Amino acid sequence: MADLSMNLAGIKSPNPFWLASAPPTNSGYQVQRAFEAGWGGAVWKTLGEPILNVSSRFAAISFNGQRIAGFNNIELITDRPLEVNLKEIYETKKRFPNHAIIASLMVEPKREKWHEIVKRVQDVGVDGFELNFGCPHGMAERGMGSASGQVPELVEKQTYWVKEVAEKPVIVKLTPNITDITATAEAAVQGGADAISMINTINSLMGVDLDTWHIIPHVAGKGAHGGYCGPAVKPIALNMVAECARHPRINVPISGMGGVSSWKEAVEFMLMGATGVQVCTAVMHHGFRIIEDMVEGLQHYLDSKGIASVMDLVGKAVHRYSDWGNLDLNYKVAARINTDVCINCNKCYIACEDASHQCIDRLADATGREYLKVREEDCVGCNLCSLVCPVDGAIDMVELPRECPPMTWNERQAAISALTVSNAEAK
């Protein structure tokens, strides 16, 4: 059986699944039940000066029958006094000494404020800190959360202040509400972060009620932007993790999150460079018990691949993630329709005809039965038909034999400029 235990910058946990800092980690009661259920670690609901929340805080997008495809909140950090949280952290750690408890922290960007909270929290025996530079609403208006997490200098400075007093590893949690997350990730590394985590929630407005014209969710008729998370954000989060993982100057471990709902997304995040994952929305949707399937699924996956330790997954696909200019322009795939499986719904035909390259022909055989056929030579291999096709296996995207050796855009441009230079020299 593969070893699922994880070590992120010295923080150890029995498996790579942590609860993210959010409502499921609000109290000792919850975190202890989560550990009993099988979660490997928990990042406590962000500690700081207790806040006031509004009522009516969450909203979700249901898409085609899938509840909570995307989730949105306008909740702030903990609303409980620090002493209450610290007492429960202490008790939880005592009961579960081998599980990871990370304290998420957020205070004003002042050195003495960071020193005070770090010292008080580390006295109760947390395994590490996570600095919340990501909360996109409420706290940001007060200069905290994403307001300071969007400014690389502030990320670096605050990380440095925390590192001045922290005796446990410091994870810096980054906001995705920035054009290039590697800028703030690098600032965190410069400030001495032991690890980074991402993503916090993405600025969002969930909708407007068509009858009342209220913002969704509304608070007595008014709304404010919230933070988006859940399955819909996974591709955004995965890209951010991968961009950091492949960045030469970001050389600290990454805790990945954003839309992790099963062991499969966890494997993806780890392959793209994350050392373990955190989960919020999936637990808010289905409860702590989903951990059983996550652990079992990961175990089976590793065993079936003959991988001895989950840590062996970390970063294994990062080298495959490159820039567009390094992709092979001479690689070709084309769609092939399997007429024995196809139900003749014509979705692929319409997609190709209206939105791609008009290369699916509607033909009839000798008996008059209609079938579809791709003109492979005109197919650009965009994948659209196979994406809209409702029947598994009805369309295969097949690799075509090579006609020319591999050639990237960068190689092509280099060859053209070399030609220009040699012409100039020849004059």
Added chain:
Amino acid sequence: MSYQEFLVERERMDALLRRGYVIKRVHENLSGAFIEFALPTPAASELKQPLQTLHIQTADARKYVSSLLIQQMKRSS
């Protein structure tokens, strides 16, 4: 732009290559690529046309000519 158009453009370039031309200059603009072919050592019969410029419009042919250029540069280096 169809595969047939690509085949026509490819053939026009291949024909020049068969006659000993090499790619001399690649100029790209909003209309596609203008490829200047030249005879490295003009044979007597070709002297009237030592340079030939083809306007290449299909994406596949523009890929193809870049592959040809890379091969040509590899051969001459």
